[in-house]
Amino acid sequence: MSGPLLEVEGLxxxxxxxxxxxxxxxxxxxxxxxxxxxxxxxxxxxVGESGSGKTTLGRSILRLVEPTGGVVRYDGQDVTAAGxxxxxxxRSKMQIIFQDPYASLNPRMSVRDILGEALxxxxxxxxxxxxxxxxxxxxxxxxxxxxADRFPHEFSGGQRxxxxxxxxxxxxxxxxxxxxxxxxxxxxxxxxxxxxxxDLRRDLGLSLLFIGHDLSVIxxxxxxxxxxxxxxxxxxxxxxPLYTRPRHPYTRALLDAAPVAAPGGQRERxxxxxxxxSPLAPPSGCVFRTRCPFAMPACAEAVxxxxxxxxxxxxxxxxxxxxxxxxx
Amino acid sequence: xxxxSPSLAPPRAxxxxxxxxxxxxxxRMAMGGLVFLVAMGLIVVFAPFFLPYTYDGQDxxxxxxxxxxxxxxxxxxxxxxxxxxxxxxxxxxxxxxxxLLGAVISTVLGTAIGAVSGFYRGxxxxxxxxxxxxxxxxxxxxxxxLLSTFFRPSPVLLIGIVGGLIWMGTARLVRAQFLAxxxxxxxxAARALGAGGARLMFRHILPNAVGPxxxxxxxxxxxxxxMESGLSFLGFGILPPVPTWGNLLNAASAWLxxxxxxxxxxxxxxxxxxxxxxxVGEGLRDALEPRL
Numbered sequence: 001m002s003g004p005l006l007e008v009e010g011l012x013x014x015x016x017x018x019x020x021x022x023x024x025x026x027x028x029x030x031x032x033x034x035x036x037x038x039x040x041x042x043x044x045x046x047v048g049e050s051g052s053g054k055t056t057l058g059r060s061i062l063r064l065v066e067p068t069g070g071v072v073r074y075d076g077q078d079v080t081a082a083g084x085x086x087x088x089x090x091r092s093k094m095q096i097i098f099q100d101p102y103a104s105l106n107p108r109m110s111v112r113d114i115l116g117e118a119l120x121x122x123x124x125x126x127x128x129x130x131x132x133x134x135x136x137x138x139x140x141x142x143x144x145x146x147x148a149d150r151f152p153h154e155f156s157g158g159q160r161x162x163x164x165x166x167x168x169x170x171x172x173x174x175x176x177x178x179x180x181x182x183x184x185x186x187x188x189x190x191x192x193x194x195x196x197x198x199d200l201r202r203d204l205g206l207s208l209l210f211i212g213h214d215l216s217v218i219x220x221x222x223x224x225x226x227x228x229x230x231x232x233x234x235x236x237x238x239x240x241p242l243y244t245r246p247r248h249p250y251t252r253a254l255l256d257a258a259p260v261a262a263p264g265g266q267r268e269r270x271x272x273x274x275x276x277x278s279p280l281a282p283p284s285g286c287v288f289r290t291r292c293p294f295a296m297p298a299c300a301e302a303v304x305x306x307x308x309x310x311x312x313x314x315x316x317x318x319x320x321x322x323x324x325x326x327x328x
Numbered sequence: 329x330x331x332x333s334p335s336l337a338p339p340r341a342x343x344x345x346x347x348x349x350x351x352x353x354x355x356r357m358a359m360g361g362l363v364f365l366v367a368m369g370l371i372v373v374f375a376p377f378f379l380p381y382t383y384d385g386q387d388x389x390x391x392x393x394x395x396x397x398x399x400x401x402x403x404x405x406x407x408x409x410x411x412x413x414x415x416x417x418x419x420x421x422x423x424x425x426x427x428l429l430g431a432v433i434s435t436v437l438g439t440a441i442g443a444v445s446g447f448y449r450g451x452x453x454x455x456x457x458x459x460x461x462x463x464x465x466x467x468x469x470x471x472x473x474l475l476s477t478f479f480r481p482s483p484v485l486l487i488g489i490v491g492g493l494i495w496m497g498t499a500r501l502v503r504a505q506f507l508a509x510x511x512x513x514x515x516x517a518a519r520a521l522g523a524g525g526a527r528l529m530f531r532h533i534l535p536n537a538v539g540p541x542x543x544x545x546x547x548x549x550x551x552x553x554x555m556e557s558g559l560s561f562l563g564f565g566i567l568p569p570v571p572t573w574g575n576l577l578n579a580a581s582a583w584l585x586x587x588x589x590x591x592x593x594x595x596x597x598x599x600x601x602x603x604x605x606x607x608v609g610e611g612l613r614d615a616l617e618p619r620l
Contacts, residue, residue, distance in 0.1 A: 091522035098516070106515075122521070167521075
């Protein structure tokens, strides 16, 4: 099978709000026309501030949230058009790791039940060898085998996150959405989980969509980054160029917002003020223009197309060529 | 890769249930209520085997008007010469039985309707919840009056009626629980693994709603004992000669002026039992849903 493992084309997720029998209500455009591809073994970072649609995008790829439009293909198979039986089969290939390890494990089920259910649902292994598989899975994520007979509340946040990862791995997926898997953890634990994900990618050839807002974690773990703002892709590039030579003012603002250990050095920064606009009524044209220091009248007229400015580096900004953002 | 914090000792299962039991046992009124209910249950089930009279056996020495309390008849006799204590104990069997089974029906019905409503949302939810509203707005007594003109009240029918009239609160509660729990990440994780609706509902959501449901079920026992007693008191429930606490009270009311000892025991039984049930319910709530 040649071609990318995962293809996303023009994905849209809209939510109707305030609709009643008598009035039509409005539409939240959580994800608007997002396209990207992901190779086998590749880690794509998804960044953007709160409310930019990162989580919704991740979930709509797995159809945990139904996309309103667009196509998702996994290994050539159309995920968006899959019927219930096909979708069930796809669930063993596409998995998810959640942000909050305290909410993502059923408190009434032992670890053995949690992992065993996943194996059972996809008929992995016979009844007899599931015990051995569960032990192997736990060891794979760095937990001892006897953890199987414990309940989630007996574990720390980092350990719970490992159980969540084991659950995602149990069905042998090729692609995992990691929805801010370290945001709820202590910094010291974050490094362990990030390293675990990195090892798994290397050893199992997993592809990851890593959602996060810690840019240093993204830089360490990911091959490529997708910058999302109000549900739209602002910029996508390999990690190196994106960090050294961002082309979109929003990417630059995100990078500038991260603290840098540079004693004495005064930086020229783009500082965003205010909140992300409401996705109920996004600005016309470029959605970022209301907070962009380089905005001009033309930005309000049409949605800027994502265009390639360097190999593998695309940006959706009218002025990408004239403004220089690299000087930092 | 192996980096386990030392806080994890070797296996020793401590389930959340154990903690709940410990919390319940510290709740004095709930424990008192539980002891009372267990004692009442034992008396009602086993005492008839030790009593010398049957509930409809008459002592012709005391016929015509109520007999006073005596060594033979501890709680006196009614106007037909039947032993009041015996009838009280048998009445407890019926009242507690109807109360318990009515609560079971109410809980099963309420949980099923609430679960489907909260899980599927949308049109199903709207239809079921409007039906619940309709049921809530039907005045109970006129409905029961109407039913009693068509059917001769039997214990089974009464259980059905009681259960069918008090499930609405449980349904609303369970619906709210399901609406909240279905959005939990562990439910989403199960969905991401391809779990079907039934599995999500019964394996992932329902076990986590057991706390509030069992509280509601306990309180429903109190409500259905009250309702059975009320209906029997008004003559629409279980009919004499089968005694229940409710119709004993009804029969005694005619003699309240001259023989108050007939009315007080069944009234006290209803009062104390319902109170005990509510204490237990409160204790369960505190034990299963620690909010503080």
